[in-house]
Amino acid sequence: MNRNQVTCLAIGTLIALAVSVAQAQSAPSASAAPAAGAASMSAKEARAANRRLQKDVLHVLARTKGLSVSNITVRANDGAVTLEGAVPDQAQIELAGQAAANVPGVKSVKNALALSTF
Amino acid sequence: MRYVRRGICGAALLCVAGSAAAQSSVTLYGVVDVFGQYLNNGGNASFSERSGGNTGSMFGLKGTEDLGGGLKAIFDLENGFTANNGSFFADSTAMFYRQSWVGLSNEKYGQLTFGRQYQPSFWIVYPADPFRADELLAPAASGVLTPDRNTLATQNLTGRTSNSIFYRSPNMGGVQLYAMYGLSATVTQPVPQTTGNMLDVAASYTGYGLYAGLGYQYMHPGTATYPGLPGPLNLLGTEHFTAALAYRIGIVNLQALYVYSKPKDAAPHSLAALAGADHPYSLASFGATIQATSVDTVEVAIQERNARGVHDNTPGFEIGYDHNLSKRTTVYMRAGYMKNNGSATMSWSGVTVTGQGTSQTLAVIGMTHRF
Numbered sequence: 001m002n003r004n005q006v007t008c009l010a011i012g013t014l015i016a017l018a019v020s021v022a023q024a025q026s027a028p029s030a031s032a033a034p035a036a037g038a039a040s041m042s043a044k045e046a047r048a049a050n051r052r053l054q055k056d057v058l059h060v061l062a063r064t065k066g067l068s069v070s071n072i073t074v075r076a077n078d079g080a081v082t083l084e085g086a087v088p089d090q091a092q093i094e095l096a097g098q099a100a101a102n103v104p105g106v107k108s109v110k111n112a113l114a115l116s117t118f
Numbered sequence: 119m120r121y122v123r124r125g126i127c128g129a130a131l132l133c134v135a136g137s138a139a140a141q142s143s144v145t146l147y148g149v150v151d152v153f154g155q156y157l158n159n160g161g162n163a164s165f166s167e168r169s170g171g172n173t174g175s176m177f178g179l180k181g182t183e184d185l186g187g188g189l190k191a192i193f194d195l196e197n198g199f200t201a202n203n204g205s206f207f208a209d210s211t212a213m214f215y216r217q218s219w220v221g222l223s224n225e226k227y228g229q230l231t232f233g234r235q236y237q238p239s240f241w242i243v244y245p246a247d248p249f250r251a252d253e254l255l256a257p258a259a260s261g262v263l264t265p266d267r268n269t270l271a272t273q274n275l276t277g278r279t280s281n282s283i284f285y286r287s288p289n290m291g292g293v294q295l296y297a298m299y300g301l302s303a304t305v306t307q308p309v310p311q312t313t314g315n316m317l318d319v320a321a322s323y324t325g326y327g328l329y330a331g332l333g334y335q336y337m338h339p340g341t342a343t344y345p346g347l348p349g350p351l352n353l354l355g356t357e358h359f360t361a362a363l364a365y366r367i368g369i370v371n372l373q374a375l376y377v378y379s380k381p382k383d384a385a386p387h388s389l390a391a392l393a394g395a396d397h398p399y400s401l402a403s404f405g406a407t408i409q410a411t412s413v414d415t416v417e418v419a420i421q422e423r424n425a426r427g428v429h430d431n432t433p434g435f436e437i438g439y440d441h442n443l444s445k446r447t448t449v450y451m452r453a454g455y456m457k458n459n460g461s462a463t464m465s466w467s468g469v470t471v472t473g474q475g476t477s478q479t480l481a482v483i484g485m486t487h488r489f
Contacts, residue, residue, distance in 0.1 A: 059327075062326075071250075071407075073409035089145075093445075113445070
């Protein structure tokens, strides 16, 4: 194997790893969502709704003035949103929590943000 | 009695209003970071204690003063140090090596600041590096800063610039623009060096889980004095092209980075030309940051540094794990491998390789605390 093949292989493995972790993570939230309320929703619809809400929250955070979003991860499960990752100061932790709470469809916010440099 | 009370209330309110109009604040902040390192440097194994594996140790003072009408005066003074031995970081003559600037900030028009500051190209890179451009253990930062005899006259993307003017636009629907002009600077550490003026412009977009950034920097020629060379080395005018991309899929943030540094042709018979130190180089990195749980983060990156026109390249990978004990305190691990091919001499920043073409293996465990 030459070097390029090794590099390709490594990239492939990395993508597979990332995708499998992402799927493993979304599986429990999907099964929990219908039980939490939306009885009429199928598991697939609930998953899609969670993904939509996650994107909406991310987008609102990205447009929030004075907030550094590059290290923020958002989880959404039937309107319950969790903020994870890190922002540069305490004021931004609170700012992110407030901004997320105001997104339509968000029922509760669990703020688990830590502190980072930028 | 009621009037007296009202009077006191009114006076108190007036005082509050007065202080609000000229409200100012100063914040002391910092990071203390120490780690234990195992390094296999071309077959020579060693253990050491170092500082700044997750984030560079620092303390700083930053402040704002409200000037009214949406205008603020802002400043930041930030010292870098090594917590393992209490020394200054990188340059023992610089009190505020990391940042020192003052300027104006306006909600509508952005901010304009003067001093020693991060470059636009740095702001572009930061969100696309799983190891957050840490000066010691991020492979991307090590790749840019590595001493390499084939690219010694090609100037590096240093991240910070002294004597600079920096404009940063407000966040306009996810778009941000950055521009900087720096005037010539002279330093004595790590080697005596004079850099020319520099121009840096960049733009980024953030939204819907996507991050994209582009940067362009031109550094005018300079000189540097390296031990072992017959005389001062002419540093060539160098263009840096930077592209950065990140995309979030659930808890995974995929990140990619590309930097190409291209020097102008060296004058014939100049030391840069005679020493063959005038090669361009590129750095490509692909990785991910995975938020495994609320308190656990996994970072992975593969990258290659490649000097053009000569057999000199270094593929490598690094994995990292961060566990937050609290909002402020984190324990972390890093492990990585780099393979130097041809005349490549790359390692993690601060490590001098034992010879050309040697492989490097690193494993560290450390803790970092923020205040």
